[in-house]
Amino acid sequence: MSVLSSFVWSVADTLRGPYSEAEYGSVILPFTVLRRLECVMEPHREVMAEIVTQYSGEQQRRTHLKIRTRTEDNAGLSFWTTSDYTLEKALQDPDNLAENLIDYVSGFSANLDVFKSFGFESVIKVLEERNRLAQVVQHFEKIDLSPEAVSNADMGDLFENLIYRFAESANDGAGQFYTPRDVVRLLVDLVYAEDTDALRDRGTVRSIYDPTVGTGGMLTVADEHLHSLNPDASIALFGQEINSRTYAICKADLLIKGQDPSNVRQGDTLVEDRFEDRRFDYVLSNPPFGTDWKAVEAEVKNEHARGGQGRFAPGLPAVGDAAMLFLLHVAAKMRDVDETGRGGRAGIVLNGSPLFNGGAGSGPSEIRGHMLENDLVEAIVALPNDMFYNTGIATYLWILTNSKSEERRGTVQLIDATALGTKMRKSIGSKRMEISDQNREDIVRAFAGTQDEEASVQVPVKTFSNRDFAYWTVAVERPLQLRFQCTPEAIAAVSEQKSLANVDGLAEALESFGDEIYLNRETFNKDLGSHLKSCGVDLSAAQRKKLWQTIGVHDETADYCRATSGKNKGEIEPDPALRDTENVPFGWGGYPKTHEALRETVEAYFDAEVKPHVHDAWIDWEKTKTGYEIPFTRQFYTYEPPRPLDEIDADLERVVGEIMTLLREVEA
Incomplete structure (x- = not known):
């Protein structure tokens, strides 16, 4: 090729x-x-x-x-x-x-x-x-x-290789058009893995869709692999592509295969789903990494706000990265589960950020929550670095389905294939590693649970409950305790406040108030208010609040500040500067991994992990948020102890000796 x-x-x-x-x-x-x-x-x-x-x-x-x-x-x-x-x-x-x-x-x-x-x-x-x-x-x-x-597959490789060369010569982000074939084959194998037996049945009819179709490489590999399982299968291929050149190549390629050319449509998938009324048996996608969606922000937000009906209803990621929008789109395009229990399956290539970006309550966390709570994530596979032409960053394959088998329901499989890559003899752009046929078979066996325990290569696999990735972010409050003293430094700070700097006579009144220490806010405000009035200084309620906030400093010996009005009158006020958060995993302490177990789980965690260290803290339940995060790397982290000091000292002495020898040679 x-x-x-x-x-x-x-x-x-x-x-x-x-x-x-x-x-x-x-x-x-x-x-x-x-x-x-x-x-x-x-x-x-x-x-x-x-x-x-x-x-x-x-x-x-x-x-x-x-x-x-x-x-x-x-x-x-x-x-x-x-x-x-x-x-x-x-x-x-x-x-x-x-x-x-x-x-x-x-x-x-x-x-x-x-x-x-x-x-x-x-x-x-x-x-x-x-x-x-x-x-x-x-x-x-x-x-x-x-x-x-x-062959058709080789022709697809040729088209993409030419596009890669073209984009490279134009310095135009070649990798966004070119998905390495080893990655495509692995993705296709994983998507088909649970359906292999069904695909061999007579009269098999399947639809395959790629919303970021490029030149159609994924569709070609998926089509050929399915036909290798069942030569008589009837397969319809569909794709949408934003780039006019790659759209043209894909359409010509599908025509040559005898596919309906109207099944390839041009347009921005995030703006307009050109197959809005269709769902598919299989969805495959490699959306561009790190692409922002500023240009389509209005359209995406309109769909998000469409009363829970749009593709993006579950949440919106940061405008700087559209990856999770494509994830939502792919999930939405899987066919509904029919009366036989058969639904849709999907595979998408993503970078690492969709696993963990955004805290509890953020758009990305809400999207992960939607995927996990609806049991749509079947597996996530970590690939070796340097697998793609335009980036060496960590990449992951997400395998989705809305019709998990009985034994997989409620679970997510994490597969660490980062050590399985084979170094290429000659790199292409940033691509220095590839997944060999043997590597691919090993990963698919790990996914299917059929690894040979005696095999030389064991792919690390861990299975988790969906709720293992859920947590509550809890706001921990501590009481507001302030000491007040009109020192020269405090008066200077008041003079720098925008809302107080131009109040006539305020600085002079504060200087004449004296430097007595107050450990009670109400007493300080009462005495200072009387003094300011006698000095002819009149402050609004907002200015009076800003004044004590500026003068007061934290002091644990001071009295608690309490609300003087409103529904919380008489209650201790929290100190915003001391506010902290705790992430409490679902199921902590053996409690049920359910949303209903929030109160008992968090209270038990608080009593065990927080109270012993800050006895006067409390939980603000109104600020509690539910979050979702998939800490993939942490699950497979292996601690490596540092080398013994004697070994390090020996290395240092050896290096110093080599340096001294070189210096003597130079002096000679």
Whole structure:
């Protein structure tokens, strides 16, 4: 594949000069698609011409062409061209080469409108203006992209490799378009793992959807793997893509496979779900890492506020990272559970932040809570670092389903595959590691619970209850105790307060009040109020509050400050500066892992863990929030004790000795 990709990309030598590197892809990608289509059509040209002549309607032509070209291994062609041209034939009339190519592309059936997305007619004209058209056409005419020479899966790899090169040359975030095939195969295997037996049944019909479809690589792998389990299975592929070029490639690729081209639609998945009324058997996605959603903030928030009906109703992440929006979308697109108990399954590639970002009550925590409380998360697999082309950060595969088997219900499986990667002989961008076929089998066995205990490789697996990741964040209050004294420092601080600085006579009145120490707020306010009145200083209620807040300092020997009005009159006031929070896990101390056990669990935790250290603290129950966090790394952390001091000293002496030897050599 790398050889073929390099050969295709070598046309860049022809473009160099009249074109900048950033423009190479705009020429190479559409010509690669055109050559692939031409090679696929080549054996069927006579049949195609016969049907085009015999039938005038698009639907009639599509139906008859598909029937006439269908084989055991191919669903048949569902596209055609009314033009007689090929690249070779167009080259035979060099004076009209541009017109011939435009005629060729314009003759394609209406369902093959992908060249509009490439702006291909403009590409042809610019190539002609820059005197490079004939050379480019000659280059591509020599490449054999027939299905016999290049399989659909390899063609998908080729498209994505070219896009990677194009984006890399343009310094344009290549990895967002290119999902490594080893990752895709692992994701597909995990999504299918629980359904393998059912997929082998006769009459199997399944739908597969990718909301960030790119060039369709995930759909291709999923389609081929399912057909390897059941060659007679009927599979419908669906995808949505925001980028016009990758959308065009995906649509052409699915057409070649005999899929319905209307099943690939262009648009921003977060703004508009182009398959709003459909749910799918399988959903696969690798959304771009670290992409913000500022540009679509209004639309997303509107859907979030749609009375619990929208995809994003459970919560919203920070605007800087859209990963959890895609997670919610993927979960929402799984088909409903039917009367037989079969529902939908999904797999999505995410970075580490969706596991833990945001505290209790935040949007991300609420989204995790939605996923866990609805028992949608089946497993999370940690991949080795350096698996992707544009980042070396930690990545995870989330496996979702709304129809868990009996033994998996209420649980989440965490699989640590970080040590299973195989180092690549040559890195591609940031990708230095890959999952080998053996690694993939080991991970899938760990997921399925069929690991051989005597095998040389044991993949670490732990199973948790959904509520193991739930906790309450509790506000712990301590009493407000203040000492008051009108020292020069306190008076200076009052003068710096915006609401007090311009009060006439206030500083002078405070200076004449004296420096007596008060340990009771009510007494201090009463005496100071009388003094200010005698000095002709009049303060509003808000200013009086700001005054004692500025002068007062914490003192544990002072009297408790108590509310003087309102529903809490007479009760001890909390000190905001001393407020603390405690995270209390569901099930702490052996109490039930239920929301109803909040009070008894938290009170027991408070009595055991807080009261012994701060006897006068109390819980503000109104501030209690429920949170969810999946501390993946912590669950697999292995403590490694530091080396003995004697060993460290020996190393230091050795290094010092080497340095001294080098210094003596320099002096000599």
